[in-house]
Amino acid sequence: MLFNSIEFALFFSIVFVIYWFIGNKNIAVQNFFLLLSSCFFYAWWDVRFLCLILFSSLLDYYIGRGLSKTKHPKKQKLLLLLSLGINLGLLGFFKYCNFFIASFAAGFSLLGKKINVHTLEIILPIGISFYTFKTISYTIDVHRKKIQPCNNPIAYLAYVTFFPQLLAGPIEKAKDFLGQFEERRFFNYDIAVDGLRQILCGLFKKIVIADNCAAFANPIFNNSSNLSGSELFLGAFFFTFQIYGDFAGYSDISIGIAKLLGFKVKKNFAYPYFSRNMAEFWRRWHISLMDWFRDYLYIPLGGNRCGMRKQIRNVFLVFCISGFWHGANWTFIAWGLLNAVYFLPLLLRKTNRANINTVAPGRLFPSAKEAMQISITFLLACIAWIFFRAENIQHAFFYLKTMLSNTLFSLPPPRYFNAFIVILLIFIAAEWIQREKEHFLQIGGIGHAALRWSVYYIAIILILIYPGYSQSFIYFQF
Amino acid sequence: MSMKRFLLRLFLFSTPFWAILVSYFILDPFKVLRTYDDYSSSRAPLNNDYIATETYLKNRSIYKYDSFIFGSSRAGAFKPADWSLHLSAESEPFLFWASYETIHGILMKIRLIDELNDNIQNALIIIDTDSTFGPPLTDLFYVKHPILSKSSAFRFQYGFMATYFRNAFFFRYIDYMIFHQFRPYMSDYIVKDEMQIHPVSNEFTFSDQANERQTDPEGYYQKRKSIFYPRDMTRLKQVKKEITNEYLGILNAIKSIFIKHQTDFKIIVSPLYDQNLLNKEDLLILYSIFGRDRVFDFSGTNKYTQDMKNYYETSHYTKEVGKDILITIYNN
Numbered sequence: 186m187l188f189n190s191i192e193f194a195l196f197f198s199i200v201f202v203i204y205w206f207i208g209n210k211n212i213a214v215q216n217f218f219l220l221l222s223s224c225f226f227y228a229w230w231d232v233r234f235l236c237l238i239l240f241s242s243l244l245d246y247y248i249g250r251g252l253s254k255t256k257h258p259k260k261q262k263l264l265l266l267l268s269l270g271i272n273l274g275l276l277g278f279f280k281y282c283n284f285f286i287a288s289f290a291a292g293f294s295l296l297g298k299k300i301n302v303h304t305l306e307i308i309l310p311i312g313i314s315f316y317t318f319k320t321i322s323y324t325i326d327v328h329r330k331k332i333q334p335c336n337n338p339i340a341y342l343a344y345v346t347f348f349p350q351l352l353a354g355p356i357e358k359a360k361d362f363l364g365q366f367e368e369r370r371f372f373n374y375d376i377a378v379d380g381l382r383q384i385l386c387g388l389f390k391k392i393v394i395a396d397n398c399a400a401f402a403n404p405i406f407n408n409s410s411n412l413s414g415s416e417l418f419l420g421a422f423f424f425t426f427q428i429y430g431d432f433a434g435y436s437d438i439s440i441g442i443a444k445l446l447g448f449k450v451k452k453n454f455a456y457p458y459f460s461r462n463m464a465e466f467w468r469r470w471h472i473s474l475m476d477w478f479r480d481y482l483y484i485p486l487g488g489n490r491c492g493m494r495k496q497i498r499n500v501f502l503v504f505c506i507s508g509f510w511h512g513a514n515w516t517f518i519a520w521g522l523l524n525a526v527y528f529l530p531l532l533l534r535k536t537n538r539a540n541i542n543t544v545a546p547g548r549l550f551p552s553a554k555e556a557m558q559i560s561i562t563f564l565l566a567c568i569a570w571i572f573f574r575a576e577n578i579q580h581a582f583f584y585l586k587t588m589l590s591n592t593l594f595s596l597p598p599p600r601y602f603n604a605f606i607v608i609l610l611i612f613i614a615a616e617w618i619q620r621e622k623e624h625f626l627q628i629g630g631i632g633h634a635a636l637r638w639s640v641y642y643i644a645i646i647l648i649l650i651y652p653g654y655s656q657s658f659i660y661f662q663f
Numbered sequence: 664m665s666m667k668r669f670l671l672r673l674f675l676f677s678t679p680f681w682a683i684l685v686s687y688f689i690l691d692p693f694k695v696l697r698t699y700d701d702y703s704s705s706r707a708p709l710n711n712d713y714i715a716t717e718t719y720l721k722n723r724s725i726y727k728y729d730s731f732i733f734g735s736s737r738a739g740a741f742k743p744a745d746w747s748l749h750l751s752a753e754s755e756p757f758l759f760w761a762s763y764e765t766i767h768g769i770l771m772k773i774r775l776i777d778e779l780n781d782n783i784q785n786a787l788i789i790i791d792t793d794s795t796f797g798p799p800l801t802d803l804f805y806v807k808h809p810i811l812s813k814s815s816a817f818r819f820q821y822g823f824m825a826t827y828f829r830n831a832f833f834f835r836y837i838d839y840m841i842f843h844q845f846r847p848y849m850s851d852y853i854v855k856d857e858m859q860i861h862p863v864s865n866e867f868t869f870s871d872q873a874n875e876r877q878t879d880p881e882g883y884y885q886k887r888k889s890i891f892y893p894r895d896m897t898r899l900k901q902v903k904k905e906i907t908n909e910y911l912g913i914l915n916a917i918k919s920i921f922i923k924h925q926t927d928f929k930i931i932v933s934p935l936y937d938q939n940l941l942n943k944e945d946l947l948i949l950y951s952i953f954g955r956d957r958v959f960d961f962s963g964t965n966k967y968t969q970d971m972k973n974y975y976e977t978s979h980y981t982k983e984v985g986k987d988i989l990i991t992i993y994n995n
């Protein structure tokens with residue numbers, strides 16, 4: 186049941202009505218209903234793995250309770266290790282087992298020894314990377330005494346399985362989000378309307394931008410050996426917007442749905458392609474994941490409160506693990522490492538904390554320096570995405586080598602320049618104008634209602650008449 | 664109060680969606696919402712299994728069909744009118760076909776006729792070496808009528824409704840319905856060649872194609888020269904054995920219904936352009952179940968498959984071939 190499907194529209198309409206009209210009086214009923222809806226939503230994908238989520242969630246629920254009951258630090262540590270071991274063990278088994286087996290065999294073959302290995306037929310439970318990080322955040326926060334353990338298993342299960350975030354995040358940490366399942370939620374007209382706008386914004390990004398970009402990017406990446414450098418550059422360019430439209434679109438829909446259900450969710454994307462350096466880019470891209478890595482990996486490793494060598498090690502570790510989190514393939518690790526390399530000069534020059542604010546605040550155009558910085562950051566991101574999209578490392582290097590050859594300056598065939606390019610440019614302009622807002626359809630500033638509604642209808646009509654070929658969300662595979 | 668305001672806003676927000684939904688119910692592009700007297704000339708792709716079954720169910724009490732041609736679109740080469748020349752005068756033939764029909768689909772149809780207590784006096788089963796004993800296609804336009812598959816009618820209907828929305832199909836369809844102009848962006852969605860379907864016998868013809876072939880046969884094949892790939896007629900190509908135990912069970916079930924109805928049936932193996940020969944073991948199985956006198960194998964290299972003019976394209980042999988095969992097998 187994709188967010189951009191009729192099935193989901195029907196499912197959510199029913200959930201919305203029951204949630205507000207029947208469960209409105211009682212938080213326990215609302216939570217129970219949310220839990221049931223989330224289970225149904227997940228079971229629609231694969232009913233078998235529902236038990237896995239429930240097992241993983243209940244394990245951490247009881248470990249959290251255990252952590253609060255025992256005063257003994259050793260026992261507490263043991264409980265935490267048990268939670269981490271089981272959760273990461275499950276994630277490792279389902280997601281990385283075959284990768285390790287194949288890499289192990291490949292490693293031996295490099296040494297000149299051939300070993301016969303058999304990979305297992307393991308199905309990746311959808312969303313496992315996301316809900317595992319959610320449950321881990323809960324146990325660690327309880328262990329660190331940042332939050333009290335949850336006393337209500339239904340509220341806790343509803344938090345972990347919350348269907349708008351179940352398949353691809355945002356990864357809301359327990360300390361930021363769990364509390365909302367323990368308080369009564371009220372329908373707020375303004376928030377709900379903004380949620381609706383954000384859903385529209387997400388659908389536009391996914392259906393018009395990402396799916397149309399995919400129609401260009403996929404054939405270019407699949408046929409890269411026969412194309413010129415300029416076409417490969419266009420392929421990387423289109424994929425850069427495909428992945429943004431896909432994941433930022435998904436996040437917008439997810440946040441919009443949460444708003445309609447009375448939740449407050451932090452933004453997951455903040456116009457990353459208008460960043461002035463790669464450090465800023467990573468503060469604006471998949472914010473919930475980078476926050477998670479900062480809180481539960483980077484800071485425990487020492488963060489930036491240690492010597493430069495350790496800081497460099499920490500940055501490389503975080504980016505490398507973040508790449509590996511995305512998928513069991515060397516391409517993702519290379520993508521993570523490349524981003525760490527991008528980050529390195531900023532760290533050495535101690536400029537990684539620069540550019541905290543939005544670029545060119547209150548101005549329509551950026552300065553020449555800002556424009557140059559944005560362009561360079563965008564190009565660096567484009568190059569990194571090649572590793573993310575490529576079939577394997579060899580493909581990525583071949584793609585890059587061909588792209589950066591003499592043919593980079595040849596004129597691409599006219600088939601790449603159609604009406605969609607105009608839509609894409611208008612979308613980029615709209616994002617630029619709205620870069621200080623949460624999403625580009627926050628247009629309350631337009632006083633005239635007719636004008637506002639015209640913008641909504643243009644977006645709706647484009648979604649209906651100009652969709653790309655329907656594709657699943659890229660991040661579901663992670 | 665704020666919820667009321669919100670719902671009103673939501674309704675206004677979603678008016679384009681409701682408008683499209685209403686247009687689906689009015690236009691019924693896939694012809695699955697209502698039963699029609701004539702399914703011809705649809706510009707949206709149709710589920711031929713559904714249409715054949717609906718036509719049969721609608722007409723069975725009026726026309727008392729008792730003779731059936733089962734098979735894929737290739738069965739369309741056998742015109743009910745040509746076949747009736749070989750049957751008794753009161754026989755009423757019906758072309759009970761479906762795109763990519765499998766032997767399982769054929770059994771479903773035979774069972775339906777049997778369950779409705781209709782008579783199966785005569786039957787032709789057209790077997791294709793490349794698809795009859797293969798897995799059924801699961802695409803919406805190939806799935807079986809819910810009454811045949813005993814599956815959810817809601818799910819079937821819902822699938823078509825969702826298809827109307829998917830990839831802006833509705834936009835391409837409505838554009839064509841208003842302007843009657845075939846534009847490039849419609850190519851994968853709107854049917855260009857009109858299919859005429861006989862409202863009683865369910866015989867179908869691609870009228871544009873048939874007219875073109877009839878008026879200028881030389882030009883027709885000259886234009887399609889590139890699609891008729893060359894074949895190595897000296898080499899014998901036998902398809903791999905397809906009839907597994909599961910299919911044996913299906914074939915025996917068909918046979919037992921035919922025995923019950925005392926059906927005069929014939930099994931015809933299609934003369935396909937690829938000239939692949941039916942697997943010998945499979946042929947022997949067909950002989951052993953149905954009898955040598957009832958199985959007619961036209962696969963491989965023969966007078967029909969050698970001449971490209973016996974085909975509309977590389978998949979479908981012509982109605983002339985069908986007529987000739989009927990004469991051959993009934994004269995035997």
